[in-house]
Amino acid sequence: MRINYYGNSDKGMVREENQDCFGKFPVDSNDLNNPQGLLFIVADGMGGHAKGKDASNLAVDAIQQIYFEDSNKSIADRIKLAFQTANTKIFNRYLGNQQFQKMGTTASAIILHQKKATIAHVGDSRIYRVYQGKIEQLTSDHTLVNEMQKKGIINKEEAKQHPNKSVLNRAIGIEENVEIDIIKNIVLHPGNIFVLCTDGLAKVTAEEINKIASENTPEIATSILINMANERGGKDNVTVQVIKLEEEEVVKPANVYEAEKVVNKKWMKYLLIIFSLTALIILGVLFFDDITGIFKSSEKLVVIQEQSSNTKTTEENSDNNSELGKMLAEAERYFSKSDFENSASTYKAILKDYPMHLSSLNGLYNIAQKYIEKGNNEKRLGKLYEALEYYRKAQQLQPEDRNIENLIETCRSSLIAESNKPKVEEVKEKKIVDTKKPEVKPIKKAEEKKTAPVNPKYNLPKNSFWNLEDLLREDFSLNGNDISFKANSRSKKVVNTYVLKDVVVSVKAKFKNISSGSAGIIIGYNWNKITSVEKYFLFSVEPQKRFILDEVTDGSKKEILSIPYDSETMTNTDTYNLSAKYLGAWIMIYNSDKLLKAYYNDSFILGKIGLYAGTNTDVEFTNFNIAPAVDNLKE
Incomplete structure (x- = not known):
């Protein structure tokens, strides 16, 4: 087998500088039988203009240098050592410098040796293999969103919609030690195509990469892919390498007659070339002034x-x-x-x-x-x-x-x-002060409250699930944990009494009047005892209009997300199955189990959960449920 290779890089349409780096080593060899094989690598620097570029260049240089130094170890051991050395060099370079503590780079490398390949990988640059019309991503993105998808927190479609999809959880040079993915014994076949790329190519789909790499030479395919990335925004640097494995051509000996035919054809070509050159010289002499005038004006x-x-x-x-x-x-x-x-x-x-x-x-x-x-x-x-x-x-x-x-x-x-x-002063006061206060009558059916159907891991008590202190009797009716809010000039909310994190909250909301009002789920509710300020997130629906995620501070709403109602795909009219999943700093909002949108908060979300109804809203909440955001949540 032989290789046909081309690689290129572009800074994109937005960035001022290209922080990507790539290489093929040895530069002057395409021999798969080279004792140490052929090394291809891409790296995407991060953490600041100058230092991001510095990190990616340092990684590529260190990896290729260390890899080719020792031929006694296996290919997998050498490339792993090369990656570890690059990580140590970058980490030590910025150690103690607070300004550059987040400097680092991704790195993805493939070594082709005889009939097998080995891959080393850290970060979210990718290596694809195209073969027999199919494309496969051989590397796994080391991002927070990808980790969430692996653990079953979100599915593939939810991962695509996540903001900050490129937030890395692993990179070269960030920590003193780094975990390196090593993939060994990848069998090579004639017709294999390998594509290495940085995340600047993220807007180009795997299917498009498959088609372009299969139908074009490596040089043309590389150019098309980079142009497509730039046409779709070009917000990041983009680097692409395309490697095609081809069968060696077998040269058959020609007989004497065929050889003579070849020689005659060559002489005819030479005569034609000589005749053409002679004609051009004659024309040049005759029209010299006109031609030079054209070139001078064109040059100007x-x-x-x-x-x-x-x-x-x-x-x-x-x-x-x-x-x-x-x-x-x-x-x-x-x-x-x-x-x-x-x-x-x-x-x-x-x-x-x-x-x-x-x-x-x-x-x-x-x-x-x-x-x-x-x-x-x-x-x-x-x-x-x-x-x-x-x-x-x-x-x-x-x-x-x-x-x-x-x-x-x-x-x-x-x-x-x-x-x-216990506060001693308060206890003494209670003994001295006359405690004759108006008797507060308990709300009827309070004894009928039952525990919401929550996961047993939370071990919630069987009473007092909702805090009803802020409501008036005419505001609501209660049936266990099902609650109905009545339309009037007041907005209403209830919260439970338990601080929760990393859960999915779901409820069925049925509106009696869809022409006005809004209702939904409260998550992350906190009340500051000192300042008396309450904060929470509110996921609500305005029937047949839109879904909204607000950040509420002391009654003042700040709109974060707004998703218009789609009458073609949504069949809801007066009833909505709302769900809000929050895990760490992520909030994901759903209608009828379909992800509407996701939001990444500045900090982790921890607090109480509840229900909300706006002014002039007549709504009934049923089927209230709480479950862990992760199925395998540890106790």
């Missing part, structure tokens, strides 16, 4: 066009840099005045246009450190609620920081411990 036109284009590009870059500079100066000015909220907002605005802008990433990190510092100060003073608020602000800016997560959990545990302590 090209130069003028290039100058105009360069001037325009320079002006555009100048404008962009000027605007960017103003925003950076504004963010730094806010920071110097300790106005961290406005500073963070400005940095985030920059990152919307420049997702890997280093100064803005560092700015958000510095603000998070200030919030942590303030939280620590409040905690030392015994102000746990205030400390928790600062820690949460820090987590919104650095959601993946485990240290902040630990600070929050420690603070929460302290608050729970404090709330369980």
Whole structure:
């Protein structure tokens, strides 16, 4: 077998610099019988313009160098050692430098040796194999969403709709040690096509890659795939390598007669070429002035066009840099005045246009450190609620920081411990003060309350599932855990008394009047005892209009998601089977078991659950159910 290979890379339509790197080694050999085989690799740097590029270049250079150094070990052992060495080099390079602590790169490599292939892989760059009209992704994306899909938290369709699908949970250079996927003993056949690519090709489907790679030469296929990625937005750098395995051509000896025919044909070609050149020389002498005049004017036109284009590009870059500079100066000015909220907002605005802008990433990190510092100060003073608020602000800016997560959990545990302590002063007051208060009559049917059909792992009590204190008698009617809200000028809500996380909440909502009103599910409900501020997420439906996910703070709604009602695919009229799944920082909302949309919050969601009905809404909630978000949830 022989290989036909081509690779190329492009910065895309948005990024200012190409942080991808790729290579084929040895550069000057296509021999599959090379003692150490042929190494192909792609890497996608991350964590800032200069350092992302530096990380990917360093990875490719280190991997190919270490791999070819020692021929005594097996191919799998050598490529694994090469990846580990690259990880150590990048990690140590930025160790102790807080500005570049998130620098790293993906890396995907394949070694072709004789009749077998070996793959090493970290990150979300991909290696595909095309054979006999079918395409197979040989590598597995190391992303949070892909891990959720593997564990059965979400399905394939839900994974496609997730925001931040490219959030990595494994990369070269981020941690001191890295887990490397090694795939061995992949049998090679003539007709195999391997495609290596970075995630800039994500908008091109596997079926399209299959067709393009199968029907074109590697060079043309690479060019088409990169152009398709750019035509579909080109928001990221894109790198593609195409490797085709072909049968060796067998040369058959020709007989003497055939050889003479070949020689005669060659002489005819030579004579034709000589005649053509002679004619061109004669024409050139006759029309020399006209021809040179054409070329001179054409050359001037090209130069003028290039100058105009360069001037325009320079002006555009100048404008962009000027605007960017103003925003950076504004963010730094806010920071110097300790106005961290406005500073963070400005940095985030920059990152919307420049997702890997280093100064803005560092700015958000510095603000998070200030919030942590303030939280620590409040905690030392015994102000746990205030400390928790600062820690949460820090987590919104650095959601993946485990240290902040630990600070929050420690603070929460302290608050729970404090709330369980008996207050001596209150006990004494109760003995002295006359406790003659108007008798509060219990709500009828309170004794009929039953436990909602929840998973037994939560071990919920069999009474007092709903907190009904905020309701008036004329607001609702209760039948076990089924509750009906009556239409009036007040909005109404009930929450349970148990703090839950990582669950699926579902309920059947039947509207008696679909012309107005809204109703839905409350998740992540929290009430601050000190400030008396309540916060929660609300997934609601406006019948035959739209589905909404709001973030509610003290009664004020901030719309996060809005999904219009689709009369062609949705058969609901007055009854809706609503579900809200929240796991970690993810919220997924459903209607009749169909995923509508997903949202990634700045921090983990933990709190009570409940039901809501807006003003002038007559709705009946039945079939209320709670279940773990993961089927194999540990007790």
